[in-house]
Each structure stands twice: as C-alpha cells, then as structure tokens.
Amino acid sequence: MDLPIDIPESDAALLAECQVDTFRAGGPGGQHQNVTDSAVRLRHLPSGLTVTCRAQRSQYLNKMDALRRLRLKLRKLNEPPPPPRRPTRPSRAAKERRLTAKKARAGVKRLRRPPADE
Numbered sequence: 351m352d353l354p355i356d357i358p359e360s361d362a363a364l365l366a367e368c369q370v371d372t373f374r375a376g377g378p379g380g381q382h383q384n385v386t387d388s389a390v391r392l393r394h395l396p397s398g399l400t401v402t403c404r405a406q407r408s409q410y411l412n413k414m415d416a417l418r419r420l421r422l423k424l425r426k427l428n429e430p431p432p433p434p435r436r437p438t439r440p441s442r443a444a445k446e447r448r449l450t451a452k453k454a455r456a457g458v459k460r461l462r463r464p465p466a467d468e
Contacts, residue, residue, distance in 0.1 A: 369393040375404035
C-alpha cells in the first residue's frame with residue numbers, strides 16, 4: 351500500500367466500503383449467543399483489511415466496535431513507517447569504564463573472602 355487510504359468520516363460511508371458478514375459467535379456467553387448471528391466480520395474492500403468482533407451479544411454493538419477497530423487499523427496503515435534502526439557500538443571509553451568498574455567490583459568481592467591459611 352503506497353498511497354494513503356481515504357478514511358470516511360461517517361460510519362455509514364465506511365460501512366458502504368466494506369463487505370459485512372454476520373455469523374454465530376460461539377464460545378462462552380450462554381444459549382443466546384449460540385442461536386443468534388451476533389458476530390460481525392468487516393472486510394474493507396479498498397485495502398483488504400479484515401476485522402472481526404464477537405464480544406457483545408448485540409450485533410449492532412459488535413458492528414460499531416468492528417468499525418472502531420477498522421478505523422484504528424486504517425490509521426495505522428496510513429502512518430509512515432518508522433525510520434530504520436542503525437546499529438550502534440559502544441565507544442572505547444565506555445568499554446574501558448565498564449571494565450574498570452568490573453575490576454573494582456571484583457576487588458571488593460575478593461576482600462570479603464576469609465583469609466587463606468598457608
């Protein structure tokens with residue numbers, strides 16, 4: 351996707367660009383959820399993105415939640431990609447400071463030992 355995708359302001363316009371499928375949600379939620387087609391799947395035809403929502407017992411609430419999720423996905427898709435990360439190396443001074451601190455810590459630990467019997 352090189353070009354930014356136009357996101358309509360109204361829910362009706364965005365819904366017009368989508369293929370809407372309803373199906374039985376299944377899973378926990380009781381008998382009501384098992385007999386009604388309350389789950390909603392939206393497929394945004396211009397971008398090919400698919401969003402599914404089956405959290406609520408109401409098809410209307412699921413559709414509104416799916417539209418909200420679709421808007422978030424489309425906004426994220428329109429954002430420019432982050433710049434590539436460049437690997438960095440610690441400086442020579444940083445390496446020397448780390449080794450000096452390590453030697454000092456080892457010296458402190460060495461002093462904690464009981465004296466060796468000879």
